[in-house]
Amino acid sequence: MDALLQHTATAFALVFDPYVLLVILCSAIFGLFVGCIPGLTATMATALLVPITFFMPPVPAVAAIVTATAMAIFSGDIPGALLRIPGTPASAAYTDEAYKMTLKGQAEIALGAGLVFSAIGGLFGTAVLVTSAPALAEIALKFSSFEYFWLVLLGLAGAVFIGSASILKACIALILGLLIACVGLDNPGGYPRFTFGNTELMGGVSLIPLMVGMFAVSEILRFVVNMDPPMTIAVTRLGSVFKGMWGLLVKYPGALFRGSVLGTIIGIQPGSGADMASWMSYAMSKKFSKEPEKFGTGHVEGIVESGAANNSSLAGAWIPALVFGIPGDSITAIGIGVLYLKGLNPGPTLFLNNPENIYAIFLVFILANIIMVPLGWLTIRLATNILRVPRNILMPVIMLFCIVGSFAINNTVFGVLLILVFGVLAWLMEENGFPVAPVILGVVLGTMLEETFVTSMIKANSNVLVFFERPISAGLGVATFIILFWPVGSWLVRKYLRPTPAH
């Protein structure tokens, strides 16, 4: 207990330092701004922040990412309600609903519910993170390479098989990511693979230019060829956003709780993040609601539930990220990259060796969700002005920023070449229905997958059955196979066991 108190005290000192607080404030404003502009996503906010966090100590670096993403996921609701364009994909599930409320003159209720219940959902996810992560880390300490191999595979399988529009295309994206991770010297044989004699590629494809390219440059390309008509703002004056929130809290405690729980679970499950959480909980809200017929006509209940869900999933996603080093979504994939850069290799030993840093990260989560309320209120007040920021000026500026950011990692223009290549690749992939997130997960987890696979195979003398000998390892292995064969199995059942309906 004394140790816990001592770590908490150290963590407080780490977080409540003027520099860290300034970083949190700036990244909060940055996140709110990015989330509010349609076409700039929370993942892009993270990718743009990474080059800057590169130059910070570990705690402010992680604080910047945690704060910016929480804010961006909330503020994605704002253009959804005012323009009918979701600011981030995580708000897409209830954009129509919020816009209908705006047309009914209830914009402030839609936005207020988005803000207040985002913060509550975020705090719920944080509570789960704080209580379960250290306990899980205790268990994870006993894991060997076999368990880690299955965990990584389970994470990757989840990323591909749960919630993908096309499992085949998600699979291909994942394999491409894993192949990208193979580039360089960093493999069990220490042999330079796929470097084409290029010394820059010896160290592998740097994660930061890769992510800046895939999430920011591709977004710029999409913007410059976009032919949609200019957007129109539905209202210009908003009333008090906090009015009536207490009433909603009393009226929909069940929805709030369901959304927070489901969001946290989806966040923990590797490979799916805030977007999925909000779609699923919107659907669930409609199913369990007493008045499902009101959904789609400007009804606040779904916004309460999925607004809470997408923010709680953010904290949930950090649980496997911190405990096992397996990202819960593409944002934590970037976060893990930052932890590695800072020498805070995620995993159970992080909880043993640097508990004060872990507690500091927990504190940042709590702080971020609390300051979201006043800052979010301010953003809503200024929303109509922010939405008028000319994007034809903003996008080139972001591109120059991407260039400098990717240059700054190794101080070579090779990084700029990488953002060009991966920007075009991601743009082409999205145009053709290949999801981009599995690529990032593949790149982040590829080295770990190969290492645990090779180590385990050497330990097992190439006998695959040893992968199932330890109890936890066997359980994880079976779970992986269930996920892997679920789509095949259900397809076979549909095809052969059930009679096909007559046309």
Add this chain to the structure above:
Amino acid sequence: MRVHDALSGALLAILAIAVLITVSQYPHIPGQDIGPSAFPGLLAVLLLGCSGVLIWRGLRAERQPLIVLGAWVRSPQHVANFFLVLAALLFYVLCADVLGFILTGVIILSVLFYSLRVPLLLILPVAIGVTLFIHTVFYKLLRVPLPWGLLQGIGW
């Protein structure tokens, strides 16, 4: 730009075969079954399988042209925007060392602003202001050695 599934499948299959050929030349570790070629080799086999399915699906689906270009291709404005973004990145890679960050940045921003129809009077002031701001943040605060290039003599 939508590429037909059969075509993208074929391209992926070529990639997979290229990987297989490359890894077949990797050395073996004596006394060990698993060398540096095992993991990428396995991935390439999986990729080959997936691309096979993709080709099969593509061929079974309704007949479509191999490549469908987006509506933006018919608008010279948008085509110019697209290629200018790519050209701007290449321009930085090739010219940043000679011209220096500030000149390259101002040129890239001005060209893109012009192409995206930012009001003419705003182009240069905004381009210069933004470039100097980014330069200050990265060069002074974060100490990234951005190249001075032609401005070497008057650098601050």
